[in-house]
Amino acid sequence: MKKILISACMLGDRVRxxxxHHLINHPTLQRWHKEGRFVPICPEVAGGLSTPRPPAETQCKFPILITTQDGNDVTPEFLSGAERTLEIAKREGVACALMKAKSPSCGNKRIYDGNFSGNLVEGSGVAAAELMRNGIPVFSEKELPELFAFIEDSERMTA
Known part of the structure; x- marks a missing residue:
């Protein structure tokens, strides 16, 4: 049985x-949860940020800079959360991750542009990028069919 790292907000935890939260009610995800497949994490909370907290967006990728709308630098907390997320993923031997789209931590394909205007740009959040750099595929809630196919294929190959 393959384990899956999951953004805790998707399991109903109030960590956004x-x-x-961003609870996803899908029969397959509910079954996996009951089977104990999920390894929940909120990278931002794991990095030391409180809930609630001011929204943050990536201002610059190289060097990385993540700030709140009023300009507070939260980069260290985001980087710490990304490191903890990777440590947990490796320790638990997850096959992949299901993470919240558009998040500066968890987004896997597009994130907000840093202007707090709702505009999206190509790119990944820091925790998702860290996972992908280390060979762990990251899916968002917008890619559930791809996630299901990935798990099915990987379980068929190890059966």
Whole structure:
């Protein structure tokens, strides 16, 4: 049985910046949760940020700079959370990750542009990028069919 790292907000944990969650009610995900496949993490909380917290966006990729809308630098917390996320993923031997789209930590393909205007740009959040750099595929809630196929294929290959 393959383990899957998952953004804790997707399991209903109130860890989002606004104190909310992003629970996903899907029968396959519910079954996997009951089977104990999920390894939940909120990289931002793991990095020391509180809930609720001011929204943050990536201002610069090289060198990385993540700030809140009022200019507070939260880069160290985001980087620490990304490191802890990778450590947990490796320790638990996850096959892949299901992470929140568009997040400065968890987004796998597109993130907000840093202007707090709702515009998206190509790129990954710091935790998702760290996982992918280390060979762990990252899917978002917008890619559930791809996630399901990945798990099915990887379990068929190890059966």
């Amino acid at each position: 910046y606004d104190g909310g």
